[in-house]
Amino acid sequence: MPEKPRLFALFGNPVGHSLSPLIHNAAYEAMNLSAQYIALAVPDGKTALHRMREMGIEGASVTIPLKTAIMAQLDEIDDNSHAIGAVNTLWAREGRILGGNTDWAGFTRSLKEHFDLRGKTFAILGSGGAARAAVFGIRREGGYPTVFSRNPETGIALAQDFHCPYRPLSDLEKVEAHCLVNTTPVGMSPNAAGIPVPPAILSRFAWVMDLVYNPLRTRLLREAEEAGCGVITGLPMLVHQGAEQVRVWTGKEPPVGLMHRVAEEELLRRSADRGDS
Structure with a gap:
């Protein structure tokens, strides 16, 4: 029986235009990890945490409007997140869900x-x-x-x-x-x-x-x-914060250059579709 892929996600609303699934999935493929990263639109932190537990999601990115609101519902938050007043990264450990911040x-x-x-x-x-x-x-x-x-x-x-x-x-x-x-x-x-x-x-x-x-x-x-x-x-910040999430979740070094390249190519494609000068 094939190994069940590890599951990671993005929680927020809206999430449809996020580059995170693209750059994370490209990284996992290059790292030969059996893993999948999906975007899930959720109305609030309670729903996000319920989905995380229900679906067996090991780690998640958090975007607007949840970065601050979800903090009170987590089992533990690191000192950096307390200082910044927001989390953007969740991970599950022994039945608990912890929060951190890789934006900085x-x-x-x-x-x-x-x-x-x-x-x-x-x-x-x-x-x-x-x-x-x-x-x-x-x-x-x-x-x-x-x-x-x-x-x-x-x-x-x-x-x-x-x-x-x-x-x-x-x-x-x-x-x-x-x-x-x-x-x-x-x-x-x-x-x-x-x-x-x-x-x-x-x-x-x-x-x-x-x-x-x-x-x-x-x-x-x-x-x-x-x-x-x-x-x-602003693209390197997006890539670097995502790469740090991969390190937190997997303990492995991600292909940062590849992540940047696929994100840049997608942005240029979207720009061409819009007819930007």
Whole structure:
């Protein structure tokens, strides 16, 4: 009798356009693992955990809107997730379901491909869950983030939680930093003409990173290149956080390069289908 494949999943809503099944399944095939990764749309954390137990799912990715809401229903959460205030990774151990966060690791690994974070200054646009993971990762690596957001309430709370400065978004044109990081959805398809900051200020930064990965080359990154900045797309963060999940679930090293390549090819295919310039 053939071995029953190990089962992994993505929980959230919506999940139909996620790249995670593509990159995870490509990794498991290349690793010669008998495993399958599926996307499951669920309305809430309770349903996700019920599906996990009922279907024998060993590990799961968690996306919006569950990353924070599901935390109270887990048996255990690691210290990093407590600090960030969100989980994106679940795994089953001896009848218990545990939660962790690989977003911050994916973020810092993406940056480390270009420069050492220690001692560098960062301007973080936004104050949501992605911003929290970014600020946590920068602080952990010895960098100095400043939070800029339209919402002073969440921006100040984020800055206070991680002991870093907060400034209103209107102050961004008055500062310089080594790297500007957009953690907001501005510029995401289908609203790809959007840009979170005036292009005229981009020359104040050596590097610009956009966590939006669809489209792959956002307007922010195109304008940043025109201004002479180094640019980092959001795709490496997606790939690296997924690769870290594979390590957590399997204890094996995933083919990160392959995961990046299949994700990039799919994004370029989708862009061509839309007729993006």
